[in-house]
Amino acid sequence: MAPIPGSGLAKGLAVTLRTMTKKTVTEQYPDTQPDLPPRTRGVIGLFEENCTVCMLCARECPDWCIYIDSHKETVPAATPGGRERSRNVLDRFAIDFSLCMYCGICIEVCPFDALFWSPEFEYAETDIRDLTHERDKLREWMWTVPAPPALDPGAEEPKEIAAARKTAEKLATTQPQPTTQPQPTDPTGSNPEPPTEPPAGPTAPEGDAP
Numbered sequence: 576m577a578p579i580p581g582s583g584l585a586k587g588l589a590v591t592l593r594t595m596t597k598k599t600v601t602e603q604y605p606d607t608q609p610d611l612p613p614r615t616r617g618v619i620g621l622f623e624e625n626c627t628v629c630m631l632c633a634r635e636c637p638d639w640c641i642y643i644d645s646h647k648e649t650v651p652a653a654t655p656g657g658r659e660r661s662r663n664v665l666d667r668f669a670i671d672f673s674l675c676m677y678c679g680i681c682i683e684v685c686p687f688d689a690l691f692w693s694p695e696f697e698y699a700e701t702d703i704r705d706l707t708h709e710r711d712k713l714r715e716w717m718w719t720v721p722a723p724p725a726l727d728p729g730a731e732e733p734k735e736i737a738a739a740r741k742t743a744e745k746l747a748t749t750q751p752q753p754t755t756q757p758q759p760t761d762p763t764g765s766n767p768e769p770p771t772e773p774p775a776g777p778t779a780p781e782g783d784a785p
C-alpha cells in the first residue's frame with residue numbers, strides 16, 4: 576500500500592512534540608559540569624614524596640606508558656661508625672595518557688600510596704605529545720584528588736592506626752613519670768637549694784589532739 580502523503584512529516588512532528596515535553600537526559604556539557612562519582616578515573620596524580628622509585632608501576636603497566644628515570648645517592652651514616660646507605664632519587668616520572676587505558680593497575684600495585692585517581696578529565700590536547708604528563712603536571716593533579724570517604728562507623732580500626740595507638744600506650748607505661756614539681760625561678764638570679772626537709776611548723780601542745 577502506498578504511504579499517505581505527509582504521514583512521514585506528521586510522525587516526525589509527533590516525535591518532536593513528545594520529546595519536547597520530556598525531561599532532558601542529556602548533560603549540557605560544557606555549560607554544565609557533569610556530576611561525576613567520586614571514584615571516577617579521570618587522570619592520575621603523583622604524590623612524589625611517597626615514591627621510592629621501586630618501578631613496580633612501570634613494570635606492571637600493560638601499556639608501558641609510565642616512564643621513570645632515577646639515580647642512586649649515598650646517604651651518610653646516621654651514627655659514627657654506622658654504615659652508609661644508598662637510596663634512589665627520582666629524576667623523571669611521566670605518564671603518556673595517549674597510551675594509558677585507565678586500567679588502574681599502577682595505582683593498585685603501588686606499595687607506597689604514591690599514585691591516585693583524580694576525576695579531572697579536561698586535558699584534551701591538539702598535539703598528542705602534550706598528553707605525556709611529566710612529574711610537575713602529575714603533582715598538580717594531586718590537588719584535585721578527592722578526600723577518601725569517611726570510614727564506616729562499624730568498621731575495624733585500620734591496622735596502621737591500631738599499631739600506632741599500641742606503641743603510644745606502651746611508651747606511656749614504660750616512660751618514668753615526673754615525681755617532683757618544678758621549682759619557681761628566683762627573679763634575683765640567686766636560686767637557693769631546695770629544702771631537703773619541710774620547715775618545722777608549730778608543734779601542737781600535748782593532749783590537744785582529738
Ligand code: SF4
Pocket residue numbers: 635636637638639640641670674675676677678679680681682
Ligand atoms: S592506568 Fe593502566 S595503562 Fe594507565 S598508566 Fe596505569 S597501569 Fe598503565
Ligand code: SF4
Pocket residue numbers: 625626627628629630631632633643684685686687688689690
Ligand atoms: S609503584 Fe609507587 S613507589 Fe613504586 S615507582 Fe611507582 S609510584 Fe613510585
